[in-house]
Amino acid sequence: MRVISKVTELHQWRAKTRSQNKTVGFVPTMGALHQGHFSLVEAAKSKCDVVAVSIFVNPSQFAPHEDYDNYPRDLESDLKKLEPYYQNVQDDDDFIVFAPSVEEMYPRGITLDIERQIGGFVEIRGLSLQLEGVTRPHFFRGVATVVTKLFCAVQPDLAFFGQKDIQQCFVVRALVEDLIMFPMKVVIVPTQRDPKTGLALSSRNVYLTDDERDNLAPMFYKGLKDAVAAYENKNERSAEKLLALVRNRAEKEGGLNIEYISLIEPDTLEPVVGNVGEKGAILCGAWRIGAARLIDNVLLGIPLMPKD
Numbered sequence: 001m002r003v004i005s006k007v008t009e010l011h012q013w014r015a016k017t018r019s020q021n022k023t024v025g026f027v028p029t030m031g032a033l034h035q036g037h038f039s040l041v042e043a044a045k046s047k048c049d050v051v052a053v054s055i056f057v058n059p060s061q062f063a064p065h066e067d068y069d070n071y072p073r074d075l076e077s078d079l080k081k082l083e084p085y086y087q088n089v090q091d092d093d094d095f096i097v098f099a100p101s102v103e104e105m106y107p108r109g110i111t112l113d114i115e116r117q118i119g120g121f122v123e124i125r126g127l128s129l130q131l132e133g134v135t136r137p138h139f140f141r142g143v144a145t146v147v148t149k150l151f152c153a154v155q156p157d158l159a160f161f162g163q164k165d166i167q168q169c170f171v172v173r174a175l176v177e178d179l180i181m182f183p184m185k186v187v188i189v190p191t192q193r194d195p196k197t198g199l200a201l202s203s204r205n206v207y208l209t210d211d212e213r214d215n216l217a218p219m220f221y222k223g224l225k226d227a228v229a230a231y232e233n234k235n236e237r238s239a240e241k242l243l244a245l246v247r248n249r250a251e252k253e254g255g256l257n258i259e260y261i262s263l264i265e266p267d268t269l270e271p272v273v274g275n276v277g278e279k280g281a282i283l284c285g286a287w288r289i290g291a292a293r294l295i296d297n298v299l300l301g302i303p304l305m306p307k308d
């Protein structure tokens with residue numbers, strides 16, 4: 001499998017795909033690949049002629065106290081796991097991996113201390129400081145910056161993101177629209193879960209003990225499912241009651257250390273006031289368990305991929 005680490009080489013690859021009139025699907029990742037990532041790769045393969053997967057643990061989305069140093073990294077094992085998707089491509093360049101160094105992505109260097117950072121950074125204001133942004137105020141600036149760089153490097157037709165990181169999907173869609181990157185489009189792929197427990201797959205699940213992974217962490221999704229059942233089967237629309245259902249299961253019964261649970265409007269990400277309206281809503285949250293901080297969400301009354 002061709003692994004490209006330099007942007008200039010990537011541009012040559014892109015020129016070739018363009019000369020062949022092939023559409024390019026792009027799957028950005030931070031590696032430690034799992035079935036969640038593979039579902040994005042499968043979606044990209046099904047919609048595009050050529051697929052590029054990037055593997056890059058992006059420093060600028062981590063605060064100095066977060067897990068940048070410990071984040072799981074194993075390029076060799078990731079490449080092995082991608083082999084089945086590379087098998088039977090017509091041309092070697094129809095499936096590639098972009099695995100740049102930090103220096104390649106941040107030519108002026110990068111420190112996790114925002115005050116001392118120099119160079120170009122991208123902010124998506126209005127969608128970045130609520131929800132995940134409360135605990136991680138630096139996070140979406142780092143994501144928007146690296147995603148912009150990756151989009152400039154790969155120049156995809158379609159880019160694939162997971163619903164698990166729902167706020168990230170909103171930020172990236174706003175980025176594409178506001179920075180006039182269209183006709184490029186963002187495709188959102190449903191969250192992949194452990195078939196037995198329902199726990200959303202996440203690279204950070206490796207931080208959990210077996211008991212945390214199999215018994216405790218899944219209580220959050222159980223709470224989300226309680227709310228979905230009440231919304232769908234009992235016509236429950238009260239924000240207060242839907243949120244209480246999640247809290248009861250995840251916090252009271254499961255004993256999880258909840259950071260936030262929010263019911264938000266699907267366009268503005270503002271909290272639903274009173275009852276869920278015609279537009280539906282997103283129920284999302286984060287919790288800490290052992291050494292991990294995990295997130296999850298479900299959609300109430302809205303199609304899976306609005307705008308697709």
Ligand SMILES: Nc1ncnc2c1ncn2[C@@H]1O[C@H](COP(=O)(O)OP(=O)(O)OP(=O)(O)O)[C@@H](O)[C@H]1O
Nearest residue numbers: 029030031036161162164165191192201202203204
């Ligand atoms: N369970 C999942 N289902 C679908 N997509 C997923 C899932 N987990 C991650 N993704 C998507 O894969 C892409 C790369 O994510 P990333 O490499 O950060 O993995 P991750 O498992 O989310 O890791 P982390 O533990 O850092 O959140 C993102 O678009 C993310 O939303």
Ligand SMILES: CC(C)(CO)[C@@H](O)C(=O)[O-]
Nearest residue numbers: 028029030058143146165
């Ligand atoms: C989009 C992304 C690859 C940017 O580093 C990251 O935030 C992720 O993996 O979700």
Ligand code: BAL
Nearest residue numbers: 030061062139165168
């Ligand atoms: N999947 C989001 C990447 C992060 O939490 O840093």
